[in-house]
Every structure is written in C-alpha cells, then in structure tokens.
Amino acid sequence: MKAEQIKELDKEYIIGSYGRYDLVCDHGKNATMFDKDGKEYIDFTAGIGVNSLGFADEGWIKAVEEQLHKFQHASNLFYTEPGVELAKKLAERTGMEKVFFCNSGGEANETAFKIAKKYGNTMADHRKNTIISLYDSFHGRTVATITATGQDRFHTECFEPYAQGYDYAAANDLESMKAAVEKNDPCAIIMEIVQGEGGLIGLEKDFVEGVQKICDEKDIILIIDEVQAGIGRTGSFFAYQQYGIHPDIVSFAKGIGAGLPIGGVVCGKKTCDLLVPGEQGCTFGMNPVVCAGANYVMDTMDDEFLAAVCKKAEHLRAELEAIDEVEKTTGLGLMIGVKLKNKKADEVVNELLANGLMTLTAVDKIRLLPPLTISQAELDKGIAIFKKVLG
Ligand SMILES: Cc1ncc(COP(=O)(O)O)c(C=O)c1O
Numbered sequence: 001m002k003a004e005q006i007k008e009l010d011k012e013y014i015i016g017s018y019g020r021y022d023l024v025c026d027h028g029k030n031a032t033m034f035d036k037d038g039k040e041y042i043d044f045t046a047g048i049g050v051n052s053l054g055f056a057d058e059g060w061i062k063a064v065e066e067q068l069h070k071f072q073h074a075s076n077l078f079y080t081e082p083g084v085e086l087a088k089k090l091a092e093r094t095g096m097e098k099v100f101f102c103n104s105g106g107e108a109n110e111t112a113f114k115i116a117k118k119y120g121n122t123m124a125d126h127r128k129n130t131i132i133s134l135y136d137s138f139h140g141r142t143v144a145t146i147t148a149t150g151q152d153r154f155h156t157e158c159f160e161p162y163a164q165g166y167d168y169a170a171a172n173d174l175e176s177m178k179a180a181v182e183k184n185d186p187c188a189i190i191m192e193i194v195q196g197e198g199g200l201i202g203l204e205k206d207f208v209e210g211v212q213k214i215c216d217e218k219d220i221i222l223i224i225d226e227v228q229a230g231i232g233r234t235g236s237f238f239a240y241q242q243y244g245i246h247p248d249i250v251s252f253a254k255g256i257g258a259g260l261p262i263g264g265v266v267c268g269k270k271t272c273d274l275l276v277p278g279e280q281g282c283t284f285g286m287n288p289v290v291c292a293g294a295n296y297v298m299d300t301m302d303d304e305f306l307a308a309v310c311k312k313a314e315h316l317r318a319e320l321e322a323i324d325e326v327e328k329t330t331g332l333g334l335m336i337g338v339k340l341k342n343k344k345a346d347e348v349v350n351e352l353l354a355n356g357l358m359t360l361t362a363v364d365k366i367r368l369l370p371p372l373t374i375s376q377a378e379l380d381k382g383i384a385i386f387k388k389v390l391g
Pocket residue numbers: 103104105106107109138139140141192196197225226227228229253254263
C-alpha cells in the first residue's frame with residue numbers, strides 16, 4: 001500500500017483517539033526508521049519507551065522466534081518456562097519476591113492497586129483503602145489508573161464518574177504528602193521516580209526518602225511505577241534503585257517487552273502472597289513468546305550495557321544544552337525533557353520530524369526516549385538535526 005492510502009484507511013477505519021504525526025513507518029533497524037518512500041528517520045522515541053533494544057534486534061528476534069516454534073500460548077491454567085525464568089530474574093534483580101504478569105502498564109498499576117487495597121482492607125491494623133498519587137503523574141488509561149493520574153487535563157467531564165478512593169499530593173513537597181496522608185489514611189502511595197507524561201519531572205532524593213519513611217511509619221504500601229522509567233532507561237535497571245528505597249510493589253511494562261506487549265508487578269514480602277486464585281488474572285499474561293523476548297532483554301542489560309546508557313545520556317544532554325534555544329534538560333538518563341526558551345515544543349517536534357528525527361512531547365517539553373542501544377553515529381545524526389532546526 002502507498003503511504004497516502006494507509007493514511008486514508010486509518011482515517012476511515014481506526015477510532016480517532018490518537019493524533020498521529022505525519023510518518024508512515026515501513027521498516028527499521030536499531031534507531032533508524034524508514035518510511036514508505038525510503039526516507040530515513042533517526043528514532044529518539046523508541047515507540048514511547050518500548051523498543052529498549054531498538055528496531056529488529058537480532059538476538060531478541062531469535063529468542064522470540066525459538067519460542068514461537070515451540071508454542072505461542074497455553075494460558076495461565078498450565079505451567080510454562082519463559083515466564084518463571086523471567087520472574088526469577090526480576091526477583092533477583094530487585095531483591096523482591098514474586099511477580100504477576102499482564103499486558104500493559106495500566107493493567108500493571110490496576111494490579112498494584114488491587115494488591116494494596118487487599119492489604120489495607122485485610123492485613124493492616126485497621127481497614128484502609130485510599131490510594132495517594134502525585135500531581136503531574138501518569139498511571140494509565142483505565143478508569144482507576146486515569147483517576148490516579150494526577151493531571152486535571154485527563155479528568156474531563158465526559159468520562160465521569162471516576163473511581164472513588166484516590167487523592168493527590170504535590171511532587172517534591174513532603175508537607176503536601178504528609179497532609180494527604182493525614183487526611184486520607186491511605187493504604188498506598190504510588191509515584192513515578194521520573195514523571196514521564198507529566199513533563200519529565202524527576203523526584204528529589206529527599207522527597208523520595210521522606211515518602212519511604214512515611215510509608216514505613218504508617219504501614220502504607222509504597223508502589224513505584226517504573227512503566228516508563230524502568231528497564232535500563234535511567235541508567236539503572238529500575239530508576240528507584242538509584243534512591244536507596246525498598247518499595248513494596250514495583251510496576252513495569254514497556255521496555256521489558258522490547259516491542260511485544262507485557263506488564264506486571266514485582267512484589268516484596270509484605271504483598272507477594274496476598275492474591276489467591278480467582279482474585280486477579282490476565283488471559284495473555286505471562287505469554288511465553290513475550291516472556292522469551294523479555295528474558296533476552298534482561299540478559300542483555302548487564303552493568304556494561306547500563307554504563308553505556310549513562311554515557312550516551314551524558315553526551316546527548318551536553319550537546320542539547322549547548323544549543324542556544326535550549327533552556328535546560330530534565331529527567332534522568334535517556335529519559336530526557338528538553339525545555340525550550342522561546343519556541344513551542346509541539347511545533348519543533350513536527351519540524352524535527354520533517355527533517356528526519358522522531359521525537360515526542362510531554363506537556364511543555366520535547367521528550368526524548370531513544371532506544372538504549374542507539375549507536376554513536378545515530379545519536380550524532382539526531383543531534384545534528386536538533387542543531388539545524390533550533391540553530
Ligand atoms: C508511568 C506510566 N505508567 C503507566 C502507563 C500506562 O501504560 P500502558 O499504556 O502500557 O497502559 C504509562 C504509559 O505511558 C506510563 O508512562
């Protein structure tokens with residue numbers, strides 16, 4: 001099909017819940033995508049943080065293909081190997097205990113909420129079930145996770161009523177958190193270490209440590225949402241691991257699947273044995289093909305790989321900060337927000353695309369989430385396009 005025909009069919013047959021950029025993707029390799037006419041684009045988006053190993057990684061394809069030849073799905077009514085291997089790796093990597101697998105970040109957070117509510121309703125010294133999240137957060141698009149998302153722009157009247165039992169505190173403001181805890185007596189607090197959709201806002205170490213202390217003192221389940229910041233993106237396997245905290249539940253998705261759908265939660269001692277048969281499920285959860293690919297992702301992300309992520313992030317940030325129009329960069333590692341001095345982020349993103357660079361926005365910033373495997377040559381091509389457009 002020609003590019004124009006694909007766009008027309010999309011308009012005719014796809015429900016219009018997305019605004020799309022003017023690029024019809026055809027094929028890609030690592031951080032380079034080609035459109036239907038063979039035009040090259042450097043990818044600083046990784047499919048919104050999903051393609052951790054870039055496009056068409058050979059090792060990942062081999063792992064997925066090998067499992068496809070064995071069997072593609074059996075359901076959670078039977079034992080399967082790739083998922084248990086993956087869960088063991090996640091437990092070992094975090095020092096936590098057990099994993100539940102689903103398909104997406106939203107479902108992962110829903111699962112975290114159910115586990116936290118069960119803890120609060122049945123295990124705490126009194127019944128409690130409210131969940132506190134941060135303003136400017138993003139936790140998903142289901143009714144509960146959109147309610148937990150602390151951004152008013154997502155709480156439009158047309159989807160009312162939202163879920164009950166959610167309240168908010170300001171990021172990096174311990175007094176605000178203490179007040180929310182006082183008011184709500186919550187069972188859980190959920191937060192992203194770097195708020196992605198909310199504008200690449202990194203949490204301060206003092207705040208994160210302070211929240212951990214509150215959770216310890218008041219027997220509150222600490223949920224860290226690593227859906228966007230996790231799986232090597234910030235230079236550690238999970239972003240929270242740079243903060244010396246011990247969450248009860250870590251939700252993950254996106255990058256661990258490297259392009260196939262997966263989500264899940266890793267649970268610590270307090271939360272890992274709460275759910276019993278029938279209380280949570282997911283038809284595709286722990287799918288062996290997806291898990292085989294995810295095992296390859298986890299095996300690839302050793303210390304050397306993570307050190308390379310930090311080096312690439314340093315280089316990219318230094319080059320961007322040297323551009324006159326750039327006010328500052330925010331975020332952590334290869335999760336980068338670019339705040340401009342005068343130009344509008346959404347207009348610049350379209351200009352970058354026209355010049356062969358795929359980028360994203362997050363509120364008022366340009367958001368960069370390149371594949372973690374991006375080569376020096378691809379990085380430098382992308383930087384050159386930035387300089388041309390902003391120069
Ligand atoms: C921090 C965070 N949590 C949850 C989600 C929802 O993930 P999904 O779109 O896979 O449901 C996202 C998606 O961008 C996210 O960034």
